[in-house]
Amino acid sequence: MSTVRLGRQPSTSQAELSHIALTLFVEHGFDNTTVDDIASAAGIGRRTFFRYFSSKNDLPWGDFETQLASMRAFLASLPTELPLIDALCMAVIEFNRLPPAEITYHRRRMELLLTVPTLVAHSTLRYAAWRQVVADYAAERMRVPSDSLEPQAIAWAVLGVSLSAYEQWLKELDADLPTLLSSAFEMVRLSFAGASAGAGAGTARAASGASDAGGAANAVGVPDAGGRDGRHAD
Amino acid sequence: MSTVRLGRQPSTSQAELSHIALTLFVEHGFDNTTVDDIASAAGIGRRTFFRYFSSKNDLPWGDFETQLASMRAFLASLPTELPLIDALCMAVIEFNRLPPAEITYHRRRMELLLTVPTLVAHSTLRYAAWRQVVADYAAERMRVPSDSLEPQAIAWAVLGVSLSAYEQWLKELDADLPTLLSSAFEMVRLSFAGASAGAGAGTARAASGASDAGGAANAVGVPDAGGRDGRHAD
DNA sequence: CTTCCATTCGGCACTCGGTGCCATTAGCAT
DNA sequence: ATGCTAATGGCACCGAGTGCCGAATGGAAG
Numbered sequence: 039m040s041t042v043r044l045g046r047q048p049s050t051s052q053a054e055l056s057h058i059a060l061t062l063f064v065e066h067g068f069d070n071t072t073v074d075d076i077a078s079a080a081g082i083g084r085r086t087f088f089r090y091f092s093s094k095n096d097l098p099w100g101d102f103e104t105q106l107a108s109m110r111a112f113l114a115s116l117p118t119e120l121p122l123i124d125a126l127c128m129a130v131i132e133f134n135r136l137p138p139a140e141i142t143y144h145r146r147r148m149e150l151l152l153t154v155p156t157l158v159a160h161s162t163l164r165y166a167a168w169r170q171v172v173a174d175y176a177a178e179r180m181r182v183p184s185d186s187l188e189p190q191a192i193a194w195a196v197l198g199v200s201l202s203a204y205e206q207w208l209k210e211l212d213a214d215l216p217t218l219l220s221s222a223f224e225m226v227r228l229s230f231a232g233a234s235a236g237a238g239a240g241t242a243r244a245a246s247g248a249s250d251a252g253g254a255a256n257a258v259g260v261p262d263a264g265g266r267d268g269r270h271a272d
Numbered sequence: 273m274s275t276v277r278l279g280r281q282p283s284t285s286q287a288e289l290s291h292i293a294l295t296l297f298v299e300h301g302f303d304n305t306t307v308d309d310i311a312s313a314a315g316i317g318r319r320t321f322f323r324y325f326s327s328k329n330d331l332p333w334g335d336f337e338t339q340l341a342s343m344r345a346f347l348a349s350l351p352t353e354l355p356l357i358d359a360l361c362m363a364v365i366e367f368n369r370l371p372p373a374e375i376t377y378h379r380r381r382m383e384l385l386l387t388v389p390t391l392v393a394h395s396t397l398r399y400a401a402w403r404q405v406v407a408d409y410a411a412e413r414m415r416v417p418s419d420s421l422e423p424q425a426i427a428w429a430v431l432g433v434s435l436s437a438y439e440q441w442l443k444e445l446d447a448d449l450p451t452l453l454s455s456a457f458e459m460v461r462l463s464f465a466g467a468s469a470g471a472g473a474g475t476a477r478a479a480s481g482a483s484d485a486g487g488a489a490n491a492v493g494v495p496d497a498g499g500r501d502g503r504h505a506d
Numbered sequence: 507c508t509t510c511c512a513t514t515c516g517g518c519a520c521t522c523g524g525t526g527c528c529a530t531t532a533g534c535a536t
Numbered sequence: 537a538t539g540c541t542a543a544t545g546g547c548a549c550c551g552a553g554t555g556c557c558g559a560a561t562g563g564a565a566g
Contacts, residue, residue: 045513046561072551083516088553155397162396163389185443191436191456198428206421222425279542280532306522317545322524 052101055080055090059097064146068154095160098147102164106171109133113175122179126172126196127223131216134200141215149208152201169193199223286335289314289324293331298380302388329394332381336398340405343367347409356413360406360426361457364434365450383442386435403427433457 058080062071073094077087091097112132116125136144151157170184173193177184184190203222207213292314296305307328311321325331346366350359370378385391404418407427411418418424437456441447 042563043513044563045511046515048514073553074551085516085518085554086514089514092553094552158400159393159396162393166392185439187436187440187452187456188459190439191433191459194432194436195429198432199425202421202425202428205419205424209419218421222421225422225425276534277542278534278540280544282543307524308522319525319545319547320543323543326524328523 049086050080050082050090052090055087056097056100060143060147060150063098063150068150068157093160095157098150098157099161099164102167105133106167109168110171110175113171118179122176122192123223123227125179126176126192127220129172129175130196130200130223131219134215134219136215145208148204152205152208165197169197172196283320284314284316284324286324289321290331290334294377294380294384297332297384302384302391327394329391332384332391333395333398336401339367340401343402344405344409347405352413356410356426357457357461359413360410360430361454363406363409364430364457365453368434368449368453370449379442382438386439386442399431403431406430 055076059071059076062075062079066075073087074084076094076097077084080087109129109132113125113129116128120128151161169190170193173189174184176189176192177186180188182188199222200219203215203218206222207215207218289310293305293310296309296313300309307321308318310328310331311318314321343363343366347359347363350362354362385395403424404427407423408418410423410426411420414422416422433456434453437449437452440452440456441449
């Protein structure tokens, strides 16, 4: 850290620009707000804007890198006795904990990110970095390369679960994000074990001894369904 | 279907443009190929190009809508006794079955889609439509609204699993896509059931036949883990 | 205070993707 | 030939993003 500031002072900041832009977005819509609008609202030149954000699409994300780093640190601090899936669930929840004052602001931001097509698409690139954090952690826990199938699949699934919960959160004004995330994780745990396939009720665990070795897979509340094996063979 | 063709004949087709473009992409790279290049290579005007594809990013996707429709039909044709997760697994595999002659071509296309940042981002919009198919099916099976948490989470997870398998497929030249998809599904099934959660041990072997993992959902390696609640306190 | 230097600012011109407008061209039917 | 229909493609225009370069700012050294 250098305590001295050399040269001209920056005339604004990422955070300020992000805030100004978000205000304009909710007022006029994302697509109807040009970079020129944002720049002039912030009192800077258009060219300068692109020195603070490399893309208009990055505005709602703010300083994502920092957040990712703290999530990484949080994961690393968890005891290894904690089951992997639970560790990830906790990290996701922790990652989405916000001071109450910011949640309405955060809602607006997420509303944009999950609604505006341009942003939905662009966000994928951020999610990729996020997934890498999850995959790296999972890989270390499982002692396999982080680019191998298992960690990657887990990372994708965890991302999907989180985004599903977010979408639900946006639909209900008074919903609690951590609660939604937690139940989403639980739901998928059961679904992939076969439990939720039955109608509505949590019938599930018909029998671990269902038919065969399939174990988890076949614990489904379904009678038999010889299924999974022979069918998709070529 | 009208047998008569009124007015001027189209001078090319989506498929032809897609093929021409893909050739240029692999030769000069996606970003170094302009729409003008593609249009002139196809012998059409730039303006006309945008009547065949609404975006340069759509080129590698071809007629995705048709494929989606057939996947929807395939799912609808499956017996309801088949466990949900197995049905989805089969549909994904079916969806990715290709005539051997096309796989090298398909490899190039997927290479682009999963590598070029612009395309990675844009593809998200296609994935959303794909996920909707999965979510709709899951929702019907579970008798809940298709925009509720469970089907959405499942759809995300299934997408993630499929993409993970794709990424693996691209890494190994002689890999078999259906096999990878199948084992990816099996892996996640086990992971989410807790089998892979154990501290370090590489229990989580990908799939093959290693599914000796017994009990279903509650086989989770976690004692009971009052954990998830109190731990992440700040 | 003046000079020097580091750093930011911002105008300008340019590329490229994408769109609206509209005259032109190509085919089929009468 | 005439008329209708549908595809074509040129042109002007917009907005995002980039390279270039001179101008402005402010601390430090003289």
